[in-house]
Amino acid sequence: MMQTVARVLCALVVLGVSVAAAARPTIEELKSRKVLDDYEANVVYGYNIVTDTSRYAARYVGNRLQCSNCHLQAGTKPHAIPLDVEGLYPKWRSKNGVRNGLGLRIRECFLYSMNGIMPPEEAPEVQAVSAYIHYLSEGQVIGRLPPGARVPMVPETGEDPNPARGETVYHRICAACHGPDGHGTAAAPPLWGPESYNAGAGMNDVRKAAGFIWANMPVGNENSLSPQEALDVAAFLHLQIRPADPRDGRLRKLMERLVHRVSELFGATQ
């Protein structure tokens, strides 16, 4: 008896979940609706933040990038760090200010990729992006990496990444859109310089950047680079000047350097 009840309940839950997944409205549908509930309005707001960050989350942004410059197609393109990853993190709603994995991850992208200010966990911007990620992740299995998540691993080439060769690749292919000085053009966002991501960003990791570039660049002709070219150009990007890693306290670094100098001086005189 109990078992049947349980089974029926399970079936109902599964049915409910699949109906919910099938009935997921598109963002355009949501936008054209007259009345949105709290969650749906947050989803739309989150979508706006991801696609037009400098306008909708201006308070916390420090450069000229949008989230969707890296999370392509508003976070839906596979192999371009898609945002349908809620299942990998604790639940959407954070209670009583307990640090919640997904919220922290979003705040980190503000701090590093957007070279901005870390918003607090309860900031409406963070809540909205969480809602949007929840919306994208509907119907996924909790804890399992969705197909196409993050960026692909570039296959081993047996050779180290070579930034000098990367520079020629950059000027041959990428400069047309990203500009010869890498500071971006009207067609593409900056790759380095004061208006790009900072040294602490995930994109500053050579392997991750290489995977992203290999799978997604140049736009319109993806996967045309060889794995080695992707690694080389990623290493070249890694060497460019960009805002410092905010994890380093600047004053502490300065003091450490001073202490180092002073002790060196003492060492030299002794």
Add this chain to the structure above:
Amino acid sequence: MTSLRRYLAGLSHEMTPDLSWVKTANVRSELVSGQVGALLVIPQAITFAYLAGVPPVYGLYCAVFVGFLASFLGNSAMVGGPNTAVSIMLSMSVMPYAGRGSPLYVEYVLALSLMVGLIQLVIWLLRGGEVFRYFSPAAITGIKTGVGVLLITSSLEGALGLGSVRTQFFYEKFYVVISGWGDLVNPCAAVISGVTVATGLVLKPFLRRTYVVFAVLAGCVIGAGIYLYAGPVASNLELLGHVTFHAFPFMIPNLTAQHLQFVEEVFPNAVAIAVLGLAQSLVIARDLEARTGPVNLHKEVFAQGASNALAPFCSTFAGSGSFNRTSIALEMGALTPLSGIVAAVAVVVIAWGLGPLLTYVPMPAIAGILAIVGIGMIQRREIVPLLRNRVDGTVFVLTLAAVSFLGLEAGLLVAVLSSVAFFVAGVSKVQLLISEEDGAEHIHVKGNLFYASFDRLARHLRRSPAAHTVLDLSHVPFCDSAASDMIESVQKLRARHGGRLDVRPSSSPREAPTNAGSTEGRT
């Protein structure tokens, strides 16, 4: 007809800005207090915009436009603009209908603000400001002290970097903080807010006018040091963020059928917000009356209503008079609306000139100012004399408890009820001095005679229908028709039983019963 004309003349007088202060204002002290007010309002505006759930820059617009209009149209040194309770109630009303912070939500907040302003204008037309004449000073002090307590507890989250801790009553927050000290409190935030509060309290006796400025500066310097030393990740400090300010954000608010339907549904909330905003502003105005001279309450009601109704056209939300900013302004010598006007203009200048610097102002320093202001609102020298008086003490304690335990809305309600109750009790106290003269009983009445107060006198007069009594009403300022009827009926009763009741008329001729009826009866 003449009363209608008088009413209309009053309205048009209240609608025209009263600029008589131009000649009398002490421009220097008003300038200083306005500029400090601007420094104070910027972080508050951003916090309150956050409470209301709208982008931070809307708070600045509120400080500039609502603040300017409220001072320009008003006639007191009250500082208007964004307000905690109003912001919280706006967000509570809109939250069920739209995602907090979403564009639709913002449009709803603006539509609701327009509604609040219009309701306040209706209250102005109905002369609703009268009600606040009955507010007793004890209730006003009770509210002020309670707001101080609320400010201190609400600043705890920002000051200690707690994240949002939701508790039912204010003291629970202290308990949570003390019991969870190690896990909850961000030491960097605690140091910054601690330095801010300590600097403020230490400097206050020496720099009565500018101590707030130095307290903020101290907090910012310590904050910058910690931020640069430990870096943003390790220090985990919340910063103010980029403040963008467009000079003229004028626009026509979006009012489609959907917005109107929303406004209709939250109409009761709109009334509540309108009354709450007015109540706060008028309590402040009453408080000011005692310090800076007479204030036309109706004019303040108009100024509040008009500035709130115009707020959505300046892309911002409704506000009201601010307790803490007004007290700071007074402390720095402001006496006229000029300081509020200077503050509004100075906000623009500061936001433009200091925008990039403001980005790195640590929130704990801002929370520290709120705590200092809260501490300053709890004034021993105002409270102690009240506690010596039984009635004032009761009203004070009741309102203070209501504000700190149930919030400002409940506190204002308790303040109204208790002041009205004690007012009525005081007014309806009637003293009867009874003496014998030449075989006749003389009753000397002191106090107002009206339906609620003449009971004892009536019982006394009816007890001996055959006696001869002289009723002396010369110390009765007011006698309503119910009381006159009662006296007449006693006179008839006595005439039937062979007794007599002579009345010496009250000093106020219009409302006093005359002897005419009884003399006629005898002749």
